[in-house]
Amino acid sequence: MTMPFYVPPEQQMKDRAEFARKGISRGRSLVACQYSDGILFVAENPSNTLRKISEIYDRIAFAGVGKYNEFDQLRQAGVRAADLKGYQYARDDVDARSLANQYAQMMGHIFTHDQKPLEVEILVAEIGHEPANDRLFHILYDGTVMDENRFSVLGGDADPINERMNTAYSVGANLSAALKACVAALGGPDKTLATDDLEVAVIERGTSRRSFRRIESTEVTSLLG
Amino acid sequence: MPYFTPSQDPGANFQALLSRVGLNAQPVKGQAIVDIPHATTCVAVTYQGGVIMAGDRRATAGNLISHRDMEKVVQADTFSGVGIAGAAGPAMEMIKLFQLQLEHYEKMEGQQLSLEGKANQLSTMVRANLPSAMQGLGAVPIFGGFEPRQTKGRLWDYDMTGGRYEEREFVAIGSGSLHAGTVIKIGWRDQMTRSDAVMLVCRALWEAADADSATGGPDVLRGIYPIVASISQDGWVPVQDEELVQVFESIIAQVRSR
Numbered sequence: 001m002t003m004p005f006y007v008p009p010e011q012q013m014k015d016r017a018e019f020a021r022k023g024i025s026r027g028r029s030l031v032a033c034q035y036s037d038g039i040l041f042v043a044e045n046p047s048n049t050l051r052k053i054s055e056i057y058d059r060i061a062f063a064g065v066g067k068y069n070e071f072d073q074l075r076q077a078g079v080r081a082a083d084l085k086g087y088q089y090a091r092d093d094v095d096a097r098s099l100a101n102q103y104a105q106m107m108g109h110i111f112t113h114d115q116k117p118l119e120v121e122i123l124v125a126e127i128g129h130e131p132a133n134d135r136l137f138h139i140l141y142d143g144t145v146m147d148e149n150r151f152s153v154l155g156g157d158a159d160p161i162n163e164r165m166n167t168a169y170s171v172g173a174n175l176s177a178a179l180k181a182c183v184a185a186l187g188g189p190d191k192t193l194a195t196d197d198l199e200v201a202v203i204e205r206g207t208s209r210r211s212f213r214r215i216e217s218t219e220v221t222s223l224l225g
Numbered sequence: 226m227p228y229f230t231p232s233q234d235p236g237a238n239f240q241a242l243l244s245r246v247g248l249n250a251q252p253v254k255g256q257a258i259v260d261i262p263h264a265t266t267c268v269a270v271t272y273q274g275g276v277i278m279a280g281d282r283r284a285t286a287g288n289l290i291s292h293r294d295m296e297k298v299v300q301a302d303t304f305s306g307v308g309i310a311g312a313a314g315p316a317m318e319m320i321k322l323f324q325l326q327l328e329h330y331e332k333m334e335g336q337q338l339s340l341e342g343k344a345n346q347l348s349t350m351v352r353a354n355l356p357s358a359m360q361g362l363g364a365v366p367i368f369g370g371f372e373p374r375q376t377k378g379r380l381w382d383y384d385m386t387g388g389r390y391e392e393r394e395f396v397a398i399g400s401g402s403l404h405a406g407t408v409i410k411i412g413w414r415d416q417m418t419r420s421d422a423v424m425l426v427c428r429a430l431w432e433a434a435d436a437d438s439a440t441g442g443p444d445v446l447r448g449i450y451p452i453v454a455s456i457s458q459d460g461w462v463p464v465q466d467e468e469l470v471q472v473f474e475s476i477i478a479q480v481r482s483r
Contacts, residue, residue, distance in 0.1 A: 044445065051335060054332070055332050073228075076333060077226050077227055077228050078226075078241055079329070079332045079333055080226075080227040081226045081227060082323060083239060083242075083328070083332075084227065084243070084246060086325075087239075087243070087325055088248060089246070094323065102226040103226065105226070106226050106228060169256065190311070194339075211326075
């Protein structure tokens with residue numbers, strides 16, 4: 001009879017984390033930042049149909065990087081949780097903090113209990129009625145939640161992009177300036193990203209109930225111009 | 226957080242999701258209930274820009290007026306609206322679920338249902354209400370929308386069993402529908418302008434209110450006017466009360482001069 005080798009839990013967690021990080025770093029990165037009228041999301045994504053950024057609820061959006069089928073399943077779970085809560089209670093009761101906690105629970109559970117951890121990082125963002133109440137919850141493959149300010153970078157190349165964002169981005173920027181900063185940070189010094197390779201969306205403070213809006217490539221071109 | 230295995234996944238269907246998590250409404254059993262609020266007359270007509278929908282504001286419970294400012298004609302999504310007549314409780318719940326279903330589908334699938342698909346979805350919801358309808362809690366909607374690709378308005382009405390019928394000219398439902406429908410039937414013209422269509426639906430509601438005690442007319446005392454809205458390439462646009470005041474004043478003048 002063969003006995004399984006003893007693997008200490010520290011090693012097990014380390015292996016899983018490394019596996020997840022490897023998977024995530026194979027994909028392309030994503031940046032989200034506050035701008036004067038809301039929150040902007042910019043992702044490097046050549047596909048025009050398989051989205052990384054999407055609407056969850058009236059004031060809440062979702063972004064994911066890594067394995068598409070995994071973060072899309074998380075996105076659907078988020079839409080369901082939000083719609084159910086809004087149906088059962090009231091639309092105002094749906095908030096990003098509670099969603100982020102639910103995501104963290106689920107991803108943490110999958111990280112420790114399932115065959116393999118999720119190879120994704122996600123962002124749950126919510127606009128408040130004032131910029132001070134904007135929320136960016138960055139959730140890692142193991143369920144770690146980070147409540148971030150100003151901007152958030154997801155994906156394998158996060159460190160250099162974070163540095164570039166720190167210099168390129170300034171608080172209170174309008175949409176055009178914020179978009180320029182994000183695109184510059186995503187591309188870096190040696191690479192300019194083509195408009196067709198960008199997926200851009202915003203949740204904006206305004207009059208309509210549903211704040212999520214995709215920014216199509218013609219508008220992206222004019223904003224970058 | 227609702228997370229399903231592929232075989233258990235309800236997809237973009239919100240009602241299926243509700244039943245998976247145990248939040249779906251159970252059909253009513255037992256004796257018929259009659260003295261609950263009922264919502265009444267709703268009409269819709271096609272015009273050159275799309276569709277105009279209108280509904281009075283009264284709800285009645287038996288012989289009493291239970292509400293004076295009901296909104297039984299509401300926006301369903303950007304390019305569609307729904308009006309409903311029947312038992313107010315199930316009717317309002319059906320509208321709420323329908324609005325949610327359209328939004329839920331759009332978010333889950335990343336694109337909107339087609340207009341035909343929305344009309345069909347509503348038919349399923351009416352049919353699901355049939356057991357309650359047999360107990361006297363029936364609710365029957367009308368559905369109107371603008372088809373951006375075909376640049377025209379379309380209308381549907383339904384029966385209690387979920388039967389779905391597309392109409393080319395107009396629909397009228399509820400207790401005042403006989404009178405309202407007759408007024409529209411006589412006054413309807415192909416390619417009407419928006420203002421003519423608004424005048425026609427208001428006149429229809431006026432005559433329904435005049436002859437049917439369960440339909441409310443314009444309530445000048447409280448400043449409550451019927452809900453009237455157009456659905457065109459600009460989407461759902463409510464007709465403002467200021468315009469309705471003028472429309473009803475001209476109707477009153479016409480009636481007085483007879």
